[in-house]
Amino acid sequence: MEEALEVSQNRLLRGVIAALTSDGELDAVLGSVIDLVTDATGGDVCVLYLWDAAHDRLVLRAASPPLQSAVGEVRLRLGEGVTGWAAEHEQVVVIPEDKWGDPRYKYIPELQGERYTSMISVPLFARSGSLLGVFNVHASDRRDYDLDVLKLTGSLVAGAVEHADLFRALAEKEAALAGMMRRTIEAQEEERRRVATEIHDGVTQQLVSIWYRLQACGRSLATDQGQAARELEAAKLLVDEALDEARNAIHDLRPSVLDDLGLAPALRALVHRQFADEIAVDLDIADGVASPTHHEVVLYRVAQEAIANIWRHADARRVKVALFEERPYVVLVVGDDGRGFDPAAKRSRMSFGLAGMAERVSLAGGRLNVHSTPGRGTVVTVLIPGGGPS
Ligand SMILES: Nc1ncnc2c1ncn2[C@@H]1O[C@H](COP(=O)(O)OP(=O)(O)OP(=O)(O)O)[C@@H](O)[C@H]1O
Numbered sequence: 001m002e003e004a005l006e007v008s009q010n011r012l013l014r015g016v017i018a019a020l021t022s023d024g025e026l027d028a029v030l031g032s033v034i035d036l037v038t039d040a041t042g043g044d045v046c047v048l049y050l051w052d053a054a055h056d057r058l059v060l061r062a063a064s065p066p067l068q069s070a071v072g073e074v075r076l077r078l079g080e081g082v083t084g085w086a087a088e089h090e091q092v093v094v095i096p097e098d099k100w101g102d103p104r105y106k107y108i109p110e111l112q113g114e115r116y117t118s119m120i121s122v123p124l125f126a127r128s129g130s131l132l133g134v135f136n137v138h139a140s141d142r143r144d145y146d147l148d149v150l151k152l153t154g155s156l157v158a159g160a161v162e163h164a165d166l167f168r169a170l171a172e173k174e175a176a177l178a179g180m181m182r183r184t185i186e187a188q189e190e191e192r193r194r195v196a197t198e199i200h201d202g203v204t205q206q207l208v209s210i211w212y213r214l215q216a217c218g219r220s221l222a223t224d225q226g227q228a229a230r231e232l233e234a235a236k237l238l239v240d241e242a243l244d245e246a247r248n249a250i251h252d253l254r255p256s257v258l259d260d261l262g263l264a265p266a267l268r269a270l271v272h273r274q275f276a277d278e279i280a281v282d283l284d285i286a287d288g289v290a291s292p293t294h295h296e297v298v299l300y301r302v303a304q305e306a307i308a309n310i311w312r313h314a315d316a317r318r319v320k321v322a323l324f325e326e327r328p329y330v331v332l333v334v335g336d337d338g339r340g341f342d343p344a345a346k347r348s349r350m351s352f353g354l355a356g357m358a359e360r361v362s363l364a365g366g367r368l369n370v371h372s373t374p375g376r377g378t379v380v381t382v383l384i385p386g387g388g389p390s
């Protein structure tokens with residue numbers, strides 16, 4: 001008998017060590033603890049309660065067959081039943097037989113108590129002394145248990161449970177931390193992308209326009225001082241605007257002209273400023289188009305880029321810009337009759353304009369179409385969800 005016990009105690013010890021050194025899924029550890037304890041104590045079935053400090057209850061967390069369906073179902077207060085008594089009094093309870101005669105016993109249908117006459121209840125404590133849980137072993141005939149063996153088993157099991165619980169808490173913390181870091185990095189990346197697009201679409205485009213104005217000014221200096229002065233004046237205005245833009249980008253990444261004028265006037269001003277009297281402009285921009293403010297920014301930026309592209313690449317004679325509502329969308333069209341290009345062609349890494357347009361529009365839940373025929377002009381169309389009733 002002694003020898004058999006020693007063998008099963010050794011097995012328990014080895015099993016608990018294996019559970020301790022596994023990578024500690026709490027449920028897996030509890031499952032193996034159940035098997036180990038049943039084996040080590042020579043009982044028929046084992047159930048394990050863990051202490052839920054938030055609710056002041058012992059909750060059944062693991063059980064050997066056929067009691068597994070009771071997991072999560074049985075909850076006991078301190079002092080309730082033999083289990084609650086063991087936890088409250090911090091004592092091992094051994095009832096070799098006729099548990100029904102014990103005044104502490106409480107019948108719990110889920111645990112099929114009628115099948116087992118003997119039971120033990122062993123409270124489990126953390127190293128700090130706080131209650132971790134209780135395990136019970138039941139057997140269908142009389143059993144005599146060695147109290148020291150049960151206490152030893154209890155402390156080994158407590159170690160395994162505490163370890164798994166700490167491991168779980170640590171893994172949860174790690175996952176939460178990783179999630180937070182990922183979200184922070186994503187938000188940061190998003191912000192950087194937005195700032196980069198903002199600088200590209202705003203100040204950079206204005207600097208390009210200024211450069212052209214100054215170049216024109218330089219060309220006119222010797223021949224037509226009046227024209228040179230007008231170009232210089234236009235450049236000065238653009239510098240003012242660029243300054244405004246830069247300040248605005250720093251503040252809230254929203255073009256100030258939209259706040260000052262509203263979308264339709266801002267678009268008209270944009271077109272006039274860019275093309276002045278040099279290209280015939282056909283404007284069909286509706287006032288009072290309902291669109292959320294962040295979508296207005298998208299429309300304005302797309303128009304800005306499309307217009308800058310016409311100015312720089314198209315060599316056009318006519319430009320058409322239209323803004324209207326086609327519920328549930330707001331539609332912006334920027335077309336030219338210039339040289340056109342192949343929108344599907346691979347572009348250099350230095351070209352951000354079209355890619356930035358597409359990104360802005362898709363982030364806003366809209367659709368972008370760039371239709372271009374070499375030699376026959378380009379039409380950029382944007383559909384973006386509007387703000388009015390559909
Ligand atoms: N309206 C247009 N007419 C003719 N070619 C165009 C037009 N719009 C774009 N393109 C062609 O498509 C290319 C890509 O345009 P995109 O705006 O992406 O880059 P980019 O204007 O060259 O540089 P940036 O990054 O400064 O905008 C241009 O280099 C030009 O060749």
Ligand SMILES: [Mg+2]
Pocket residue numbers: 305308309352353354
């Ligand atoms: Mg461009």
